Amino acid sequence: MISIVNVLIALGVALFGFTLQTSVGGINRKIIARLQKRRGPKWYQEFLDIFKLLSKRATSHGWIFDFGVIMALGGIIATAMFMPITNNIIAFPGFDNFFIFVYLIAVGMLGMAMSASGSGNPLASIGVMRALTTMLAYEVPFMIVVMTIIKVSGNTSSVSEIALFQQMAGNNWFMIALPIGFVVATLSLMGMIGKKPFETYIAPAEIASGPMVEYGGKQLGMLFIMHEITIFIEVSLFVHLFLGGATNIWMFLLKYIIVYTFVNLISNVNGRFKIDQVVVFFYKWPLFLAVLQAVIAIYFKWVI
Amino acid sequence: MESTKFSPATRLTKEEIDRKWWEIGDYFRRSSLWMLMYCTGCCAIELPPAMTSAYDMERLGMGPMATPRQADVLLVTGYLSLKTLRRLIYTYEQMSEPKYVVGFGSCTINGGIYHDSHAVINQLDQYIPVDSYVAGCMPNTEAVMNGFIDLMGLIQTKKADGWKRYRDNNAWYKKNQIDSLGVVRVKDEFHD
Numbered sequence: 286m287i288s289i290v291n292v293l294i295a296l297g298v299a300l301f302g303f304t305l306q307t308s309v310g311g312i313n314r315k316i317i318a319r320l321q322k323r324r325g326p327k328w329y330q331e332f333l334d335i336f337k338l339l340s341k342r343a344t345s346h347g348w349i350f351d352f353g354v355i356m357a358l359g360g361i362i363a364t365a366m367f368m369p370i371t372n373n374i375i376a377f378p379g380f381d382n383f384f385i386f387v388y389l390i391a392v393g394m395l396g397m398a399m400s401a402s403g404s405g406n407p408l409a410s411i412g413v414m415r416a417l418t419t420m421l422a423y424e425v426p427f428m429i430v431v432m433t434i435i436k437v438s439g440n441t442s443s444v445s446e447i448a449l450f451q452q453m454a455g456n457n458w459f460m461i462a463l464p465i466g467f468v469v470a471t472l473s474l475m476g477m478i479g480k481k482p483f484e485t486y487i488a489p490a491e492i493a494s495g496p497m498v499e500y501g502g503k504q505l506g507m508l509f510i511m512h513e514i515t516i517f518i519e520v521s522l523f524v525h526l527f528l529g530g531a532t533n534i535w536m537f538l539l540k541y542i543i544v545y546t547f548v549n550l551i552s553n554v555n556g557r558f559k560i561d562q563v564v565v566f567f568y569k570w571p572l573f574l575a576v577l578q579a580v581i582a583i584y585f586k587w588v589i
Numbered sequence: 590m591e592s593t594k595f596s597p598a599t600r601l602t603k604e605e606i607d608r609k610w611w612e613i614g615d616y617f618r619r620s621s622l623w624m625l626m627y628c629t630g631c632c633a634i635e636l637p638p639a640m641t642s643a644y645d646m647e648r649l650g651m652g653p654m655a656t657p658r659q660a661d662v663l664l665v666t667g668y669l670s671l672k673t674l675r676r677l678i679y680t681y682e683q684m685s686e687p688k689y690v691v692g693f694g695s696c697t698i699n700g701g702i703y704h705d706s707h708a709v710i711n712q713l714d715q716y717i718p719v720d721s722y723v724a725g726c727m728p729n730t731e732a733v734m735n736g737f738i739d740l741m742g743l744i745q746t747k748k749a750d751g752w753k754r755y756r757d758n759n760a761w762y763k764k765n766q767i768d769s770l771g772v773v774r775v776k777d778e779f780h781d
Contacts, residue, residue, distance in 0.1 A: 314647075318645070318647060318648075321641075321642055322642040323641070323642045323645040323647065323648070324645050324647075324648040325645075325647060325648060326647050326648055326649075326650055327620075327648075327650070330620075330621065330650055333617055333620045333621040333650060334621045334623075334650075336617045337614075337617035337618050337620075337621040337661075340613075340614035340617055340618065341618075341661075341685050341686065341687065342685055342686045342687075343685050344658070344685060489653075489654075489655040490655075493655040493656050494654075494655040494656060494659070497656075497659070498655070498656050498658070499656070499658055500658060500659065501656075501657075501658030501659050501660075501684070501685035502658075502685040505658075505659055
């Protein structure tokens, strides 16, 4: 039964995700600074940035511009509410299906696309177009890998049950059981959270930060909050699907921080692809490897 | 003696409450300054060492931003010809308030070595309000970093109020701009 307690837990999960990802993002800025022989900002710099943006005055470009931002933030918070954190902390048990995340996360993305197009800036339209093209590129290999996981773990698409399946047989995580698929999913994760080689739709030096070009002040602050929660959703999905979920909250924090830092480190020694290179890259090797992994795991049943 | 147990709590007026909120906002605004670099002159060469590992301005919470809407500080690095001044005014008016301006080098103070040029303006403060200057031709990178820390101090002591001055004395600034440029109209080609 869904009661008011579930809703409160769900809002707590969304708030937890925002706080976690903002802190981890700040710590990662410091790690990257050390990588480049700098001191780096304070670990809570991302909080300062967001609160500063919320304290500024902003211009509006019409009601679609404002409404789209609220729709993006609301859609992403609604998606984060379904996310299981550990085996026990699930806001709505039985509703944490993988496809719920795939469908609901599109609400936030479309809200942002609508709002950016409402600003009327051509660079925003280019950015939205590139974001959707990148999505088209990474979704196909990622979906094939996830379908393989759903098939292997006994035809369940519930994220928490997939995590439980991996914990049952002696912690046989899909990261080890499906190694080729893990590589493909890591590349797709980098595309999902917009890290460097696949950062074509932000590209500050090229299209002036793409969809965010006309935002300032409060709207930009809300988009930053939305961006943090989006990264939380994608990285925790990855933790649950490939790293065997978590039995307690500390295990979840550890796995989350390792995954995000690893991806960020790879990202910061790379340059940026052009948009056609992104599509060609994803449709060449990751797609081939994903199909290879599916054939090996499903037809030959060679799962380690 | 009157009992203090039931004495009424001190009521803050609306102005005092507003001021307290504004001070909290000032803390966030001065610890996270995002720059928009308007690199017109040679002083721009001082910005790469200030941003990278030599002086690392990210430890102060500063960073470059791509568009005027997202930025807080406008850095005018060097001389401004009449053609670039027009673009600078468009850019400044697009920034969201509170916004600050830092002028680099002697060119923005009194014209510097371009003081007798027919195509270059002499005092930037006549056209848009400047909160902090970094003097020198060109300034050292240490001076640039010092200028940013000065700007943070000015925000803390509420002296960085150029955006308020621009709003209050808008007629005077507009007259100066029109005298130099002929016509200044911030055209919004998407919504006109």
